[in-house]
Amino acid sequence: MMPAPDANILMNRLLLKGKVRHMLVLVRLIELGSMRRTATALNMAQPAVTQIVAEMEALLETELFFRHARGVEPTEAAKDLLPVAHRILDALRDGAEAVANRLHNHGGLVRISSSPAALGGMLHGRLDDFARRYPDIQVVIVEASSTTPLHGISDGTADIICTREPEVIPEGWEFQRCVEDALVVVCGKTHPLAEVKHPTLAQLGTGKWLMNHVGSVARNRFEEVFVKAGWPQSVRCQIVMHIPKLTREMLESGRYLAILPRSVAASWLGEGSVCELKSDINTPLAPLGYLWRGKQAGTAISVFARFLAES
CATH class of the missing domain: 1.10.10.10 (Winged helix-like DNA-binding domain superfamily/Winged helix DNA-binding domain)
Incomplete structure (x- = not known):
């Protein structure tokens, strides 16, 4: 044999x-x-x-x-x-996009991988400005998993990674801080606690809470408060998700509370459909920014990086 x-x-x-x-x-x-x-x-x-x-x-x-x-x-x-x-196959698609953009627009291609928090805190409301200022640069944006935010580095699919500042910076990459962030308690504007200036833990323990994924900073904070305040199991909503659009929909019903990074809820807060509650639960988070290889970056990547830093 x-x-x-x-x-x-x-x-x-x-x-x-x-x-x-x-x-x-x-x-x-x-x-x-x-x-x-x-x-x-x-x-x-x-x-x-x-x-x-x-x-x-x-x-x-x-x-x-x-x-x-x-x-x-x-x-x-x-x-x-x-x-x-x-x-x-992904590399071939990226290559085809880059060459086609170079042939037609001469502007180059930028591949962005962004965590949900960075999408809300850094990119929301800013892309139209970039598109108008740099119409020849093609930007491809994908949402990264919150559990593997640096996946774009390991598989070589991202030029810029918008994420929370990591404890260890990958070799050859550098981190640029852009936005301060914090965990905050939020609810829909019709929720009974929306008009309470500073709800106590006892008051918050009467509500129904949306659950984040196990291991996330928001879920860890909830579990810490849950034990400290002695809340009953009934405060937990048994729908666990990490899809911002669905989280917003649940909050806007006026029946739920959630602990979220302020950056994730930034656009909802700005539009007034969701309220941030002043609470002892709120706590600072590491800032948001972007990872990139500045010394190796081409013109288009450098332009987008500068745009993020200015914004």
Whole structure:
């Protein structure tokens, strides 16, 4: 029995014989679970999809999909390849955007990854000004997970990361502070406590609270106050989410309280649909800003970085 190929052999095979369409078929086949549906989605003949899968399995000397009557299921090897395939396809899309923008506008491309707090505290209400001042620069913005805000560094998909100041700055990157922030108690303008100047912990313990994800700074603060004040379990709303639009909708009903970074609720507070309560629960947070590689940044990235710092 021949030994399994090592990593160097597999890498050389992929470099010499691997194709982008291999990665595309892998991704879509895992998503759709069917050779037929994948062929339809990619506007290919089904035998062509089958042939591409066979080519990949031959290159890697391993089975990538289990075939069954209902379609296919990925093997563990296919699951291992999936994040790599996503990165390759994302890089190609970014490259196409950058080249197309350079050919048509000559302005360059800036890829932004932003936490929900930074979206509210740094970018909300400012992008129109940038678009008018720098119409030839293309800006692509994606929302980062609050649990992995620096993912754009590890996978190379971001030029600027708008986030809270990290305790440790990644090697080669620098952090620019932009906005001070704090955890605050908020509610809808029709909530019974909205008109109370400085509600006590006892008063706040009569309300129903929206829950943040376990491990978040807001959830940790809630749990600390919950224990200290001796609130009953009934104060917890059992809908746990981290989608600002849905949080705002719940708050505007006038039935809920929440602990949030002021930056997340900044636009709601400005529009008057949500109120900030003066409370002993409120506590400072690390400031918001952006990470970037200033010494390596191109013109477009430097322009956007300066714009954020000025704003």
